[in-house]
Amino acid sequence: MTINQNRIPYRSEVIVIGSGFAGLTAAIECKIQGGQVIVLEKMKAIGGNSIISDGGIAAPNTPEQELIGIKDSAKLMFEDMMKSAEGLSDPEITRIICEKASETYQWSKDVLGIKYMSRIDIFGGHQVPRCYTPDPFSGSTIILKTREKCEALGIKILCGVSVLSFIQDENKRVIGLNVDSNYSLDPDHKKELQQIYASKGIIVASGGYAADVAFRKQVHSDIDDEIQTTNKRFTSAEVLQACMDINAKTANLDLIQWMPWTTNDEIGYGRGGLFGDYIVSSYGILIDSKTGQRFINEQANRKELAEMILQVKDVVGIADERSVLASGWDLNSALQKGIIKKHESISDLADMYKIPEDQLIETLDHYNQMVISKKDEQFNKPIEDWMSSLNAPFYSMRINPKTHYSLGGVVTNVDTQVLDQQGQILQGLYAVGEVTGLTHGANRLGSCSVTECLVMGRIAGQKVLES
Template sequence: MVFHRMLTVLFFSCLALTIAYLYKQNYPPMSAPIADPGMASRHAIVVGSGLAGLSAASQLISRNIPVRLLERGAKPGGNSIKASSGINGAPTTYQPVAEPLDAFYNDTTRSAGHAMSSFTAQREKLIETLTKNSAAGVEWLVQEKGVDLSRVAQLGGHSYARTHRGAGQAPPGFAIVSALLKQLKESPLFDLRTSCTVTKVLQDGAHVTGVAYAREDGKQEELHGPVIFASGGFGGDAEGLLAKYRPDLAGYPSTNDPRPGTQPLLTAIGAQLIDMDQVQVHPTGFVDPANAATPLKFLGAEVLRGEGGILLLNGKRFVDELDTREKVSNAITTTTPSSESPKQWTVQVVLDEGTYQAAKSHIDFYLFKGLMKKSTIAELGPQALESITQYAKVVAGEATDEFHRTTFANWTLKNPTPESVVYVGVVTPVVHFTMGGVLINVKSEVLGEDEKPIKGLWGAGEVTGGVHGGNRLGGSSLLECVVFGRIAGDQCADYLAGGK
């Protein structure tokens, strides 16, 4: 009897243990530690919703890979949405003059300058990848994403017209970002999480296995899977990375959102940095009279000077306004700033009626935003009248320009008087673009200090460095987002397909 009871207890104990074991096998608790989190999911993680992140996400989804896109901002689009000149591509059918295959490559290495003497082989490969894939990048946006890029302009440093934008009113950054986002949102594989700030890259041995991020409510969460970093530059990190790598630019305002750079998240897991001291300063960011102290400035397009406008400091011209961005900026920043926080100067950009008509669409927008105003020379003071009178003489060929400016485009004001109408805005040099970042290879893999790829991690866009060297050509940043973003998406899809 006792023996029979013992057998029964033993039988039910074994049964309970077996059920518990089977249950655990089939339904692991959510919090159970996963042996290898990087391999437990089939989705990819993209950090940043600018053009680089959206290009990577689009490529992944075209390969049927679900994407979790984490974006720090409340709205997607990053700085990419502000891009105003266009995207480079060559050779394309939209270019007015067909160019030889290597012209874009040569322009890019020339523009990169002295930087080409270090990491030469890596840079050459990156630039070759950028330029050789440029036409395909433009075609991808046109054919597959439906973006109009039929207008082509020639920007400074380019030997051919190859910067593409649309024929309509929408600026190219806005048009491209909107088209990609719209298509992505139609896919059930796309999961966009805004107001989520990535705070850490997770690793398991040599592999990146995911990220930790903070939600808007402060809650910390983790996501597991391979990671593409497309988190942008550090131009808006005035007191952080900028102060560290370019102390002379600490506290400068920027055309980029004020936010900490993300490169430290990647160096924390061994990523290598390159060109962190290579920073592009643009001479004309608008100082908004309604909010002069904001560190975020609106870009005053080059066209203002290109169409004939001049710059005045204390009522006087001081530079050839059409010199390089660097030289015009230096001519300003070697004088005493009008404010230390943010560090800015009070320079007036002045246009006459002829210049206004030539750049009407831009200026009407600036007038609407309150960044420029219609005024008279009297309001600018007697010194300005003297300077503008002298400039009018130079334009008329009655005097030579002490600053050696040779083109005046559409300036038509011949005999300035105090009542003459002018269009005026206050501008200051602004940090515009950071050439440096994490070093990648032609597969967009982020490289470690040993120059070997960090497994499970890719980088694309302004967060990376190396491709522009000491100077980025206008239009090549949107291009790098598309080219290296798509490569990163493809490589990440292969990685997942390979069971990693």
């Protein structure tokens, strides 16, 4: 180990840990408000899980919704998030996210220059379509735009700098960081230890722990090591652990959200996640391949879906060509890789997954009747106007949930200040994004993390300058 005093600055007003949506938004807002800020990122490239995400953002009461007559409000979104949180979130944080979602979505267009596709999606647990997708489709669109904004504002992002622990003064105020400024994933890399100090505050935006098997095991021992994840493999909990080492309060650490719509036929969220999340959930059906029957409302929230799919085990997601065309998504690359399959007839589909064919025919007939009668008596799936009967040719994918999102993390107040175990403010320390633990409770609704990262990131960037 060596001490390198020169590679990174010794002091800044504000230090942000992590260069995902939450960290970069906090840094931009802080700089716009007149602060001096730097971002530390342990990897050689910026973006964390944010860059591989879909970048979908939820907001109510938008001009896009108004244009097509969708009635929505911050109150309705609040109701949806609170219902899905099952009493395990902080209502005041949720309220702020919902109330500021629309203005922040607009800010992402006006200030960051992000463009969105002309589509509004609905995911399980939202009562109305309110989810917008960046154009081009990917979280990388948002990361590229935030990076451009950082460059334009002169914000330094230092990559390859891993935060190891916090430095506190005699009053327990967090004043600095011990870092390894030569970080790499190679466990034998030569560490360069350095201290860096912040005169106003440190914003933790280090993301989640859904891929950190060792940490996951400590807090959530019933998840099998072999279970796959949608996260990047370096996603880990060391900064969360460092917060815990200085007595930060945590909540919901035993809760990890699953992504129900993925497949073990590829690594990560991959290309199939799009088919599951955006097409099967809205236009298609889930089938237990052993029985050929549906077993759940495909628009149920992610928690209910994942739990049930893991229980049923052999699950196939099915949609048809009309649904795929209506969805507007291009599935070619997933089809070419054999992750999604196309079938010209029910027999082909049944053969592929060894589904009892008679039962599959009955299930599809029953579903098609349901679409006409607009009522799902079995599972109460809302039958919307955009849904149509399912007919050959069909598209299908094996469905296997993966760990996706860390619901637990540090506890903050509405100003993003981290609280200690006694509920007091840990002066000098702020946290935003997936590293926090009281936003989504038992279950995060689709597209609500990006909203959270942007809304709370901006608040952190403002509040840190007040101390």
